[in-house]
Structure formats: C-alpha cells, structure tokens
Amino acid sequence: MGYCTTMNKVGSYDTKFDVIVCGGGTSGVAAAICAARTGAKTLLVERTGALGGQMSVSGPPGFAYARLFNPQGKRDVGGFLEETYQRLYRSGHALPHLRYPVREKAGYGFSYVDPDWWTFLIYEMMEEEEVTLLLDTLVVGVTKEGDTVTGIVVENANGRNEIAGKIVIDCTGEGYVSLQAGVECDIVPRDDVQPHTLAFTVDGVDWEKLLRYVRSHPEQFSFKQLILPFKGANTQEDVVRMYERCYDIKELGELMGFYELRDIALKNGDWHPFSGAGFFLTPKEGGHIQAHFQHSSQVDNCLATDAWDLSRCNIECRKQNMIAWRFFKNYVPGFENAYITKVCTEVRLREGPRIIGDYILTRDDVEEAKQFPDTIGKSSFKAGGYHVASMDTLNHVAATGSSVKQGDVIVNKSALAYPKDGGSYDIPYRCLVPKKVDNLLAAGKCVSTDRPAYLRYVHQTMVTGQAAGTAAALCVKKGITPRQMEQDVSELQSTLVAQGAILFECPES
Numbered sequence: 001m002g003y004c005t006t007m008n009k010v011g012s013y014d015t016k017f018d019v020i021v022c023g024g025g026t027s028g029v030a031a032a033i034c035a036a037r038t039g040a041k042t043l044l045v046e047r048t049g050a051l052g053g054q055m056s057v058s059g060p061p062g063f064a065y066a067r068l069f070n071p072q073g074k075r076d077v078g079g080f081l082e083e084t085y086q087r088l089y090r091s092g093h094a095l096p097h098l099r100y101p102v103r104e105k106a107g108y109g110f111s112y113v114d115p116d117w118w119t120f121l122i123y124e125m126m127e128e129e130e131v132t133l134l135l136d137t138l139v140v141g142v143t144k145e146g147d148t149v150t151g152i153v154v155e156n157a158n159g160r161n162e163i164a165g166k167i168v169i170d171c172t173g174e175g176y177v178s179l180q181a182g183v184e185c186d187i188v189p190r191d192d193v194q195p196h197t198l199a200f201t202v203d204g205v206d207w208e209k210l211l212r213y214v215r216s217h218p219e220q221f222s223f224k225q226l227i228l229p230f231k232g233a234n235t236q237e238d239v240v241r242m243y244e245r246c247y248d249i250k251e252l253g254e255l256m257g258f259y260e261l262r263d264i265a266l267k268n269g270d271w272h273p274f275s276g277a278g279f280f281l282t283p284k285e286g287g288h289i290q291a292h293f294q295h296s297s298q299v300d301n302c303l304a305t306d307a308w309d310l311s312r313c314n315i316e317c318r319k320q321n322m323i324a325w326r327f328f329k330n331y332v333p334g335f336e337n338a339y340i341t342k343v344c345t346e347v348r349l350r351e352g353p354r355i356i357g358d359y360i361l362t363r364d365d366v367e368e369a370k371q372f373p374d375t376i377g378k379s380s381f382k383a384g385g386y387h388v389a390s391m392d393t394l395n396h397v398a399a400t401g402s403s404v405k406q407g408d409v410i411v412n413k414s415a416l417a418y419p420k421d422g423g424s425y426d427i428p429y430r431c432l433v434p435k436k437v438d439n440l441l442a443a444g445k446c447v448s449t450d451r452p453a454y455l456r457y458v459h460q461t462m463v464t465g466q467a468a469g470t471a472a473a474l475c476v477k478k479g480i481t482p483r484q485m486e487q488d489v490s491e492l493q494s495t496l497v498a499q500g501a502i503l504f505e506c507p508e509s
C-alpha cells in the first residue's frame with residue numbers, strides 16, 4: 001500500500017448524491033466502492049467513526065474469509081471479496097487459502113485476512129474510487145415522495161439534516177433504513193431471536209503447548225462442520241486424524257470444544273452455561289496469530305432494534321466474557337501467560353430484521369442448489385444452523401425434536417439444508433429489492449430470505465453489497481428504478497462478471 005496524497009471528499013457538505021449507502025460494514029463498503037466504480041457519485045454514511053462493521057469494529061468474524069469454495073472444490077465467491085483478499089495477500093496481511101483435503105470435502109476452508117489491515121485497505125479503496133465518507137453519523141430516517149425514497153435524514157454533530165439520493169442502499173445490517181422507509185420486514189420475536197455476542201482477542205498463547213494438548217485429545221473438539229451428509233464426505237475418523245497429525249495450529253483455523261476441561265470448570269462453578277468453549281485464529285503481521293473469541297458470551301432475548309435490550313446485552317456479555325477468559329487462563333494448557341489485547345466496542349448482532357423483497361430466498365432453494373435467471377452471485381453455505389444461548393432461545397427448534405445442547409450451534413432438523421451434491425445456490429437480484437418502496441435497495445444481513453436461508457455471513461454480505469452498489473449505479477445511469485431493472489438484469493450481470501464476480505458456472509480451481 002502506498003502513501004495516499006488525495007483526501008476523501010470529506011467536508012464537502014454536498015447534499016445531493018446519485019447513490020447513498022447507509023452503513024459501512026462488509027456489505028456497505030462493497031456497495032459504496034462498486035457504486036462509485038460504476039460511475040455513481042456515492043456517499044457512504046456510517047454510525048461509528050470506523051468502517052468495517054462486524055468485520056473489524058465488532059469483529060473479526062471467526063472465519064474471515066471462509067467458504068469461498070463449495071464441497072465440490074469449486075470456487076463460488078469472487079469479485080470484490082477476491083480483490084481485497086489478493087491485495088491483502090500481496091501485502092502480507094492474508095494467509096493462503098486453507099484447502100486441506102478434509103476441509104475441501106466439507107467446503108469449510110478458511111482464507112484468513114487480518115481484519116485491521118482489511119480496514120486500512122478499505123479506507124484506501126474509498127479514496128481510490130472517490131467515495132464521500134460521512135462518519136459518526138446516524139441515519140434516522142428517509143425522505144419520500146409517495147412510495148419513492150428520495151434521500152435520507154441524518155443526525156450528527158452538525159445537527160439534523162437531509163441528504164438527497166437517487167438510490168439509497170440499506171446496509172445497516174439490521175434493516176434500520178428499510179424499517180424507516182416503511183418496508184415490511186420479517187422480525188424474529190424477542191424470545192426466539194438468536195443470541196448476540198461480544199468478541200475479544202488474545203495474545204501471548206504458547207501455541208506449541210496448546211497444540212500438544214490438541215494432538216493428544218482430538219476427541220475433545222467439535223468438528224461436526226466438517227462432516228457432511230454426502231457420499232464420499234469425511235468420516236469422524238478422517239477429522240480425528242487431522243487433529244492428531246496437526247503440526248501447524250493455523251491448519252485448524254478454529255478450536256471449539258475443550259469439553260472435558262469445560263465440564264470440570266462447570267462443576268467448579270468456573271464456566272457459564274451460555275456458550276461453548278473455543279476460539280478462532282486471526283493472522284497478524286510477520287506470521288503471528290491471535291486467538292479470537294467470538295462465542296464466549298451469548299445473550300438471548302435481545303432484539304437488535306431495541307436499545308434497552310442491547311444495553312442489557314452489552315452488560316451481560318462482559319460478565320460472561322470475564323468468566324470465559326478466566327477459564328482459559330486457569331484450565332487450558334498454553335494460556336497461562338496469555339492476555340487480552342482487545343475487547344470489541346460493539347456487540348456482534350447475530351440476528352435482526354430481514355426485508356420482504358420481490359423474492360424471498362428459501363431453505364428449499366438452498367437445498368435444491370437452485371439457479372435463478374437474475375442471479376447476482378452464489379453461496380454454498382447451509383441453511384438452518386442456529387446458535388442458542390439457553391433452552392428458551394429457540395423454543396420452536398425444541399418442538400421439532402432436534403437435539404438442543406446449551407451454548408452450542410444447534411440445528412433444527414426440518415430447517416437444516418445443505419445445497420445438494422455439495423454444490424452452490426444462486427442469490428437472485430430480486431432479494432435486494434424491497435416490495436412496494438422504490439429507489440431503495442438492501443444488501444448484507446437484511447436481504448430478503450426466510451429465516452433458515454439468512455444470508456448473514458461475511459462473504460454473502462459482500463456478494464450482495466457488490467451487486468446492490470453496481471445495480472444502483474446502473475439504475476442512475478439508465479434513469480430506471482431498481483424494480484424496473486428486474487425486467488432486464490443482463491447489464492448488471494455482465495458488469496458484475498467483468499468485476500470478477502461468479503454468477504454462473506463455478507470455476508474448478
């Protein structure tokens with residue numbers, strides 16, 4: 001990365017834009033950069049002072065980036081995500097794609113990027129594409145003429161102001177802007193919603209000591225994500241062997257379980273029962289790695305759209321994190337001299353409103369590995385895996401007879417679906433277009449899906465972000481609404497393909 005002499009157009013006090021992107025998380029940065037790149041005068045408005053959302057401000061995600069190859073070993077995510085990966089890889093801030101045979105067969109490979117350098121890169125790309133940034137600014141509403149959105153209302157240190165936009169994109173994660181615009185949304189009730197989490201990172205681990213424990217206790221870890229219900233898929237023995245023979249901890253990517261130690265701690269009153277024990281690995285400069293704890297606190301019954309719930313969640317998460325951390329220090333080999341380096345400032349929100357769009361992607365679409373004529377990207381991520389903090393969290397899951405285990409990722413058997421034959425499904429453009437309201441698009445977590453098919457993973461949010469930004473810019477160029485674009489998505493698709501996105505055949509790689 002070179003030294004940049006140009007400044008973002010901050011302080012321009014412009015009040016008219018072609019495209020306004022609300023929210024600067026993984027979907028929002030992809031949307032803004034791709035809108036600007038497609039020729040739109042673009043504004044990105046972000047509530048905090050930092051870009052990155054769940055990637056860096058409340059993250060990193062445990063597996064950033066992951067699942068870029070389906071269980072057939074074919075690449076199904078490219079485009080903006082790949083561009084950022086390549087740039088970080090070249091500058092020494094990403095690890096090579098982790099594609100060991102056991103992971104390959106499960107489509108659960110990691111492509112680790114350093115989230116802090118990811119954020120530096122994103123700021124640099126904003127400058128390159130001349131996106132105007134308005135940070136520390138909350139979008140509190142939209143302006144509308146009838147059912148057509150004409151701009152946004154913001155509140156910040158400058159007071160309350162309106163900014164006009166030809167197309168507005170909701171990348172707030174929780175559909176805040178869509179709700180303000182009167183879009184119908186699917187909101188999981190408070191007593192059913194998945195728990196939220198506060199993440200922290202740790203340095204000073206004696207990795208060799210930990211690895212010796214892992215190799216000699218492979219049965220103490222959870223690896224069900226690596227065993228899929230396909231012919232020729234991994235067996236339990238394959239995965240155990242991978243743990244027994246691991247000599248580089250980075251190969252494991254995550255360590256979840258520590259069952260025996262956790263159960264002793266539970267008996268001693270040294271563990272809280274709301275989450276499983278474990279962490280992910282994050283790459284740092286010079287080949288260093290950090291342990292990243294993203295599931296050590298899980299607080300249920302909190303609506304992402306209720307500040308009182310979020311306040312309670314923040315308080316409780318910190319208590320649970322302290323308990324979890326003491327457990328690692330006192331019980332887990334290798335953590336004796338470890339120390340916390342960062343506690344995220346924002347809670348990671350696991351589940352929020354989803355818009356009702358012109359198409360609702362379903363669990364059955366995922367299972368069929370369905371292809372759509374208006375595809376804007378692909379995914380091979382399963383549908384229907386839910387996190388649970390307590391037995392009350394997902395009552396409906398218990399009702400279906402699935403095996404619910406406290407503090408674990410649970411599976412509603414009737415909701416669970418893997419794309420058939422280890423393939424990938426398409427994400428249709430219509431999932432980004434809210435019903436009734438015009439000149440508004442959604443990207444990221446809040447796009448239109450049923451609950452099991454929730455497109456909330458980082459790679460999925462970047463795919464929908466790239467598509468929404470590109471579509472918005474093309475709509476402005478053509479003078480049409482996003483809904484009118486549904487009639488002919490050919491230019492959108494060819495533009496995305498030219499940007500490296502994977503829409504049709506998944507390349508063998």
Ligand SMILES: Cc1cc2nc3c(=O)[nH]c(=O)nc-3n(C[C@H](O)[C@H](O)[C@H](O)COP(=O)(O)OP(=O)(O)OC[C@H]3O[C@@H](n4cnc5c(N)ncnc54)[C@H](O)[C@@H]3O)c2cc1C
Nearest residue numbers: 023025026027047053054061062063139173349444445458
């Ligand atoms: C505990 C947990 C673990 C996860 N682990 C993984 C993982 O391992 N791998 C993976 O791929 N995914 C993981 N995810 C999912 C993934 O990290 C997120 O779902 C994804 O990053 C969301 O992207 P987004 O752009 O939709 O929203 P966000 O990243 O949440 O971004 C939304 C942005 O909008 C801003 N905003 C919100 N409201 C407003 C407003 N009114 N005005 C202005 N700005 C606003 C926010 O400040 C934020 O910056 C995990 C999620 C959770 C909760």
